[in-house]
Amino acid sequence: MRWLFIKDLQILRRSPLVTTLLVVYPAVIAVLIGFALSRGPETPRVAFLNEVPQGQPLVLAGTEFDIAGARSELCARIQCIPVSSEEEARDMVRSGDALAALILPPDLIERLESLGSLSPSQPTVRVLVNEEDPVKARLVDDRISSLVTEANFRISKQVTRISANYLSLLLEGGQFNLLGQTFNVLGLKNTQRILEALRPELPAGSPFADALDRVIQFSRLARQNLNLASPVLGAIAHPIEVQKEDISGSPPSLDSFAIGVAVTVTLMFVTVLLVAGSLALEREENVFPRLTRGLVRRTALLVEKVALGVALSLVVTLLMLAGLSLFVDIDWGRFPAFGVAIVAGGAAFAAFGAAIGAAAREVRASSLLAFMISLPIAFVSLVGSGTVSPTLFDVIKVIRALFPFDPALDAISRGLDAAGPGLGVPILHLAILTVAYGVLARLALRRFAF
């Protein structure tokens, strides 16, 4: 067996271009896919025209808003390009330098503050968009809508607090400032108390007794009902509360998942292409009949090819992880876990590659077949639930279960993430697939010699 292994390594050494491509190409593709998954969409460039006078504070209900902080937050979510005039903003959007322009008018603060007064005036912001690129246009729409919704929510909380204060004044009584003058408001509670104190003083049979009772009743009912208004206002300000509960167990972190995707894609391509090509080469060089008619059994040849695939793919993926660890944090203390996952995934991919190599019987055909089958399966395995119809997703689940990519990704992501769930189920899944594809490869080898 060892001499077969050495022979395959010698052949790989004699084909440096193919071997380099075999390693580098999947690694590059894998890293690109991994980072594309882990990074959000590109931050849109938005021209930002702030016409609000510098240093003007925004005070609502006695609380001053942190305008500088709000601007920093805004510019963290979109790439703000400060401009000095609307014309400049328009030019940037028109030329495509900016995807949109956000214009804050000079009276924005006054209008926002008016929301807490008795004569509110709705504030507006203006957005200029360039919808040449529909994907980016939707991104800008979503981002700006999200930002405006968030701002509205914060302001509505303040306005609700002001409204609640007015209600409290009406109920409890107190002082109220209007146009620089201070007024004393009696309040419903005090009104009821005064009237109830006066009621016993009325002579028996007084014609005012009945009317006074009715006023006392009204003030009691009004107070009781207005008491309920405050929580209702609170509910309006925040009508839906989200309580998130994950019923699928604790998933791996996004970084672990992205690294897992990168590693799994590399593992898949390197192993499948290597094993399929290596096995097909035995046929293409006409060596297979000569090899297997003597001391080498076909099953032993398959085992050697799978071992070759596992060994080389383990080396390649570990080198890749070492390279990735320059850019992302990888917990090397988890090596026993993700090492086992890589070996199990490599074995399943190798058996899959052996089945392809045995079926295709030519190196070029096997390489083409490996790409044509592996790539769609990798993409299908990344389709999330809820993004396609339930029936189609059921089909996708079956495909995922039949090919090693999904369980390998699952195992490697779990192996990389200390907080992730255990490896048992995906490793068992991979072991079953290894045996199944091994059997298929062995059956295909029966007609391999001719």
Add this chain to the structure above:
Amino acid sequence: MALPDDPIPFPAVFGESATAGRSIDRRVVIETHGLVKRFGEREALKGVSFAAHRGELLAVIGPNGAGKTTLLSILAGIRRQDSGSVSRDPGEIGWIPQQAAVYRRLTVEENLRLVARREKVPDRDAAVEEMLEQTGLGDRRDDQVGTLSGGNQQRINIAIGLLARPLVLLLDEPSAGLDPRQRERLWEFVLGLAGGGTTVIFSTHNIAEAERYGQRLLVLADGEALFDGSSSELHAAAPESGARDFEQAFVAFLRDRGH
């Protein structure tokens, strides 16, 4: 029947030629009885029996689809017969397929060493050196096989088949794809092997080659062994044989038997 177990030495000099009509050692080294092979409904071999002797050159000839390659692949252990028997284990038989079965990315020496390890040849170094010398490729031992000419690749192919020093050597269309000079050198080599005592069974479409190098001819047609004898006996068995050359006589023989 007792078969010689002692290893047969290789011919001392590459290119040693066997003379026509040389005597044959009558010890049988391989024989088959009633070989039958079916592919689905089609019977590719219909009870083929023959025997080959030590140092004999046996040519297996016949039209396309006659069963020549099937017969050789059963003798080599590549296929299993459905019934019948072969007296010798495939592991004791050298097999040289029509197309060179070599790793083209490996060097001449690496290919030989690989096979020597696989065949568990006792003294690998000596066996490899001997084959390099006999094939005349010692000075190209470090060249990748893919860089050699077709003729030289065929020499490696034959050398690989001989590494385990088999008593019987099977050659499937050995000269196909070779130019006349390469064919000539190949046959010199093969005749040298036979002269050293190796039994050579070869299949060919080239009737002239079979007549020239085959001491005995086994004619197959539609899976049946129609004839087993010398070329002169075949010529005599063909109708109106006196007026024809050997190829015409062979065609007439087949036609006379309904093929």
